[in-house]
Amino acid sequence: MARKAEAKGVGAKAKGTVLCKIDAVPQEGVLQCGAGERKVCVARAGDQFFAFQPDCPHKHSPLCEGAMEGHVLTCLDHMWQWDIRTGEPQGLAEQPIRTYKLRRDGDTLLLVD
Numbered sequence: 001m002a003r004k005a006e007a008k009g010v011g012a013k014a015k016g017t018v019l020c021k022i023d024a025v026p027q028e029g030v031l032q033c034g035a036g037e038r039k040v041c042v043a044r045a046g047d048q049f050f051a052f053q054p055d056c057p058h059k060h061s062p063l064c065e066g067a068m069e070g071h072v073l074t075c076l077d078h079m080w081q082w083d084i085r086t087g088e089p090q091g092l093a094e095q096p097i098r099t100y101k102l103r104r105d106g107d108t109l110l111l112v113d
């Protein structure tokens with residue numbers, strides 16, 4: 001079962017489900033994480049982190065095995081692409097991907113959706 005945590009925001013407390021340590025997410029890469037029974041992909045672009053659905057909306061290939069360049073994720077099976085900040089399709093992609101809100105608590109990333 002996923003561990004629940006409280007993260008201190010500015011002037012408020014926010015809860016979330018612990019996903020992973022920041023250092024576990026490769027620079028310009030993607031890591032699959034579990035939050036309870038839910039699986040999500042976490043990508044890193046510089047010092048920013050983004051979470052999104054684990055399967056490609058085209059033919060369900062694992063998006064955690066995709067390639068990152070800046071804020072663009074590419075599914076390597078058929079080259080669909082998305083802006084991971086919004087999930088909006090780019091290039092050949094015909095459907096968006098679902099994105100999730102993350103919160104940073106020290107060296108840990110929390111899923112807050």
Ligand code: FES
Nearest residue numbers: 056058059075078
């Ligand atoms: S399965 Fe991802 S682009 Fe086709």
